[in-house]
Amino acid sequence: MSDKVLITDIQKFAVNDGPGFRTNVFLKGCALKCQWCHNPETIAPYPEIYWKSRLCYQCGVCLEVCPIDAINPPISIEESRNENSNYHKIIRRKCDRCMKCVDACPYKALSVTGTPMTIDEIIDEVLKDKLFYDNSGGGMTLSGGEPTFHPEFSNKLLKAARSIGLNNCIDTNGYCEWEVLKSLAENTDVVLFDLKHIDSDSHKRGTGASNEIILKNLSLLVKTGIEIWIRIPVIPGYNDSMDFHKAASEFLYSLPRKVARIDLIPFHNYCQDKYNWLGIDWQLKNEEVIEPSFMEIPADFYREKGFATTIGGSGFENTAT
Numbered sequence: 001m002s003d004k005v006l007i008t009d010i011q012k013f014a015v016n017d018g019p020g021f022r023t024n025v026f027l028k029g030c031a032l033k034c035q036w037c038h039n040p041e042t043i044a045p046y047p048e049i050y051w052k053s054r055l056c057y058q059c060g061v062c063l064e065v066c067p068i069d070a071i072n073p074p075i076s077i078e079e080s081r082n083e084n085s086n087y088h089k090i091i092r093r094k095c096d097r098c099m100k101c102v103d104a105c106p107y108k109a110l111s112v113t114g115t116p117m118t119i120d121e122i123i124d125e126v127l128k129d130k131l132f133y134d135n136s137g138g139g140m141t142l143s144g145g146e147p148t149f150h151p152e153f154s155n156k157l158l159k160a161a162r163s164i165g166l167n168n169c170i171d172t173n174g175y176c177e178w179e180v181l182k183s184l185a186e187n188t189d190v191v192l193f194d195l196k197h198i199d200s201d202s203h204k205r206g207t208g209a210s211n212e213i214i215l216k217n218l219s220l221l222v223k224t225g226i227e228i229w230i231r232i233p234v235i236p237g238y239n240d241s242m243d244f245h246k247a248a249s250e251f252l253y254s255l256p257r258k259v260a261r262i263d264l265i266p267f268h269n270y271c272q273d274k275y276n277w278l279g280i281d282w283q284l285k286n287e288e289v290i291e292p293s294f295m296e297i298p299a300d301f302y303r304e305k306g307f308a309t310t311i312g313g314s315g316f317e318n319t320a321t
Helices: 061-065 077-081 100-104 119-136 151-163 178-185 200-207 212-223 242-253 272-277 292-303
Strands: 005-014 022-027 048-051 110-113 115-117 139-144 167-172 190-194 227-234 261-266 309-311
Touching: 005 119, 022 119, 022 151, 048 272, 061 100, 100 110, 119 151, 139 151, 151 167, 151 178, 167 178, 178 212, 190 212, 212 227, 242 292, 261 292, 292 309
Parallel strands: 022 139, 139 167, 167 190, 190 227, 227 261, 261 309
Antiparallel strands: 005 022, 005 115, 048 110
């Protein structure tokens, strides 16, 4: 195991990802390829380059330093910044991510997403807000990407956090070997478990993988007695139907033990900039944001089964039991 892992962000004062005020640690690397992923920079397990057109002055320095001609020649600033432009600075199919263009860019229009960090470096950053955790019951949440993608590192990080009294959460898609999930859960206070679809074919269509191992892992996880929050990202045309929510509520009700709560997370497209920065034409960019109020009817399927249910996952403002 490497003594470092790639981190895309350490987000302070998060309130939707576990109890209290939390610091979210976003690990880079995920085995699923969800079409709606709101953190596309965390999927690939290697450093990537953002190109931000609003900062780019088309000076041509990156073109001069690129050793493999993976940079498109400059065009007018106005054209490159036009929201309808198809221009992208990096020719991604050719780029080997040597990062020479990033180092040379005088305007910081090119930047790296994915910083190698050690466990001690992460813990030092997380501990800066320990006072807020102590006062709110918060702590550290491992997210991504996917914590189970880096099982040994994640486990050591969770143990290190627990050894100094931090409350730990992991946000996982559950797509891993059971022993991996079990070992992480043993050093975790709350597991945020993503449930994307009940039907295996539909799950594969949306994420690139079937869901048998995920549903099996969830069933095994509830038997351990650990606190579990189910998080359901509600995506237009994918799992926003009443039939899905009925099936999901019935599946969750059938589990050997009751989960602590269910969070319905309405789709949004606020991550569109990240896809643009990575040169990805996101297929959901024109989908409308789902208004939280539209989730009240599907939420009733879960509430009728006795589940504490939120819309958006922030506290219990929209919760009933």
